[in-house]
Amino acid sequence: MKRFDVIVAGGGHAGCEAAHAAARLGCATALVVTDKSSIARMSCNPAIGGPGKSQIVREIDALGGLMARVTDRAGLQFRTLNSAKGAAVRACRAQADTIEYEEAMREELAATPNLSIIEGSVRNILAENGAVRGVALITGEELSAKAVILCTGTFLNGLLHTGLSQTPGGRIGEGPSAHLSDSLKNLGLHLGRLKTGTPARLHKDSINWDVPQPQPGDIPPPPMSFFTKKIEREQLPCHLTRTTARTHEIIRTGFDRSPLFTGVIQGVGPRYCPSIEDKVVRFPERLSHHIFLEPVSRHNSEIYPNGISTSLPEDIQDAFLRSIPGLEEVKVIRYGYAVEYDFVPPTQMYPTLESKMLGGLYCAGQINGTSGYEEAAGQGILAGINAARKVRGEEPVILPRAQSYIGVMVDDLTTLGTEEPYRMFTSRAEHRLVMRQDNADQRLCDLGRRIGLLGEEHYQEYLERQGRIQSLVKRLKGAFLNPTPETLTLLQISGLPPVDMSIGIAQYMKRPDVALKRDSVFGDLAAFDDTDIERAETEIKYEGYIARQNRWIEQLGKIENIPLEEKMDYGGISGLSVELQQKLNKVRPLTFGQASRIAGMTPAALSILMIHLKTRGRNGG
């Protein structure tokens, strides 16, 4: 029997980060994938980032993970979304060349010490005395490990739907993982069912490119990783077109063969990413929905039409696609489909992503009910870190809500669970103004270095940047503007508003119409790159807000971090409703803060819990 410290099942975005993290932290790690050539596949849209998601990608980067770096190597278009809004909600979004992305990720994994990639399919989790001891493959071969991380994506009992025809599978052309669900059930884990979907892929040469409107990337392209100096390659445009009234008519004629509307699909789909047939039903007043035509790779002819995922029958897909301006003669490479899959409702996990039922078993990604590459990768890195730390006998890492989006996501998942595929939004983060994509390094590089995942070289780079930003902020805070003729002229030349009295530069910068510019009144900025300047500007402009949020975080911290015993039995607490007793026993919150966020938790219940804790303390437990 082959022996490992950590086994990662599944080589998607969660699995890659998990395997890389565990191996980098010194654990002999096996990444078990059905097919080496499908590692890091982008099963749906060819893009990384966006609001709420780019923050996660940057956090992975700051911890020492891969997604941002690989995206920068493989990107074919980079944009900053919300650039007209404030820094807290700005988000990078990159179109990735999916073929290059897979290649770059394979290279990163190949260069990772302690990591073996094994082709195979996990059939069973092997357990002994309440702890994991390895996995058995379909072939019967057994691999031993002290920790197992499941990153099965949509493969657990996966079922593909196009029209009323169904094919067992986790992704088009790939079979499902049929036995693992039973193994999990036998271990006592409870499973649920979700659904997601993807649109048809179109042939580039069959599209009339004169019709849709081009959407170029930003110049210069904003990199995803803190450690990418510059992106040199030429960018490709996306294009915008839209559905027509005729499209919607055709879609309606397919409803009688829609697996969604005929009740064939039982799993719950994402509300924020509805299929086109869903949109037509839910928003009948909307006569048109827009579609982004996104290039899939420089090396093939596929186009991904974003906004029209569907599980309608093939003939309907053909017909409605051809009613879209620019797609009149379109050739479909692969039809859209929906996929239903099992997931493990994540309240069964601790905030370390280790299962409560079985020590050493971790889950990350869609198996925990999330959707999105970034969400998956964020969980993957955390599960990888914690699995490695468990094997090494170290304290687990739990990311607080006030420190990272990954922390918010994992807390939401493990405390509230989810009824539909969970996607990150910036509005889920109550500390959004202090948790920006631009300062993810400041929030997490120290942790990344301390646990040993972030390399020394990158860490030094971070410290240097931090030093530059702080010195610039300090300098700006100490400087003044006086309404001398020279200053006023300079302000006018730089397109900045005039001053009528002496004012601190930091104060001046807080005005909405003032930006920190080179070659103006802000002194010599030659020592600082554009990122430094932007960061310093954000720190000064947001100062008041950040102080306000920090005060709040501090206030919350007082009750947030009161520890609760993992093994506490909530069943015996009088005054708590039976429903809440059961919820608490299910979630087993680690802190009072986590308990306070359980759905249905009332002030009364919290108060009762607090009293219970105090009396227990007094009576010696």
Added chain:
Amino acid sequence: MILDDTIAAIATPVGEGGLGVIRVSGFDAHRIAAQLFCRKGGKPGDPLESHRLYFGTLCGSAGPVDEVCVVYMQSPRSYTRQDMVEISCHGSPAVLRRAVNALLNAGARMAEPGEFTKRAFLSGRIDLSQAEGVIDLIKARSEGAARAAFGLMEGGLSRRIEAVRQKLVWTLSHLEASIDFPDEEFVTAADGELRRTLTEAARRLDVLIKSYDGGKFLKHGLSLAIIGKPNAGKSSLLNALLEEERAIVSGIPGTTRDLIRAEGELSGLKVELIDTAGLNPSPDEVEAEGIRRALKAAETADAVIGLFDGSRPWEKSDTTVLETLKKARLHLAVINKADMPQRIAWPDAAISPVHISVKEMRGLDPLLKKIAAFAHDAENLNSEEPVVTRLRHREIFCRIAEDLRRAAAEVELGRELAAASVWDALEEIKRFTGESYTEEVLSAIFDEFCVGK
């Protein structure tokens, strides 16, 4: 403290009374009460039907205590949402003490101050502001205070705040949607509309904040100084308003030399009336001290009535009265002696005086209405408009209004900033309703109770 153990306490004031009521609440309330109670024609321990009044005898270990009426209210249909029993005894302190002791011996625990209402809050039956309304209602010393407290308890103020909260949730959904879905084509509300909604919500809070000045008087009462020249009829007015001969009245100018304070209820408002020495332009030594005190009283009182003698021409001392009067934020000019030929020439068009005759008891009703209006806009006095009576609420509302005005200004500056301010406002609302509270705030509130309420 466990939250559903059984508590008992006397709910009515100490002293002799026709009735005295004991309340019991908690897990064992029914068992304990039923065990001690023997209904007419029944036996101790017979189960009680919920929400039904029984007559019978309450027995302790040392024999019968009293003839009582007992009602059992099964959870959740009770004040605390727990099982409750109310026992009406004869209102003798000794009887009530014996009855409570019997309950304690049978397993109940003496309730802590405010514990019944605290349980009502913790069970989610009422929110924190409603619990505060209960305290205020119990403590209300005038009709107006009682009405304001009832409004608070019954949820009038909570509903007003809930309406604001819904506006904020709407605003936030638009702010957040435009941040999280920049690529979607749905149209979120324009900046102008968001700004208007926020400003309008802030204005609603301003109305509530403003009602505090009046609300404060409703709750704590209003001090009202009467000033005027000698013999204008100040003491007569005080007596007439209180409907008792409180101050000595004579025809001799300068009868009142020191301040006379008297409490009464005027138009549902608790009022402390202060009669003062007349403002004699050429006083003797004692009068001079009296006048100094009168002016001081006018300065510190919540409101001032300036009383003028309509039967005499305007004099220099009237000017002093008018000037003093105008310094007070709440003031009323009153011309007395409307029963005599009028010789006064009113000099100030900005102030319209009320004409009365204390002697003939004329014009007093309009005067009372104006006094009541100090505490409340006259039109609102009987309306459903909620009044803020508590400093805690006023402070929360001020912070919310500030958050919302900032948010309105921030909509164009950056929607994420406006959103942060609206989130802050929502947190404040949670503090108001008690959805978010610290033990500290709670104990501050529940410490105001006395046992049994």
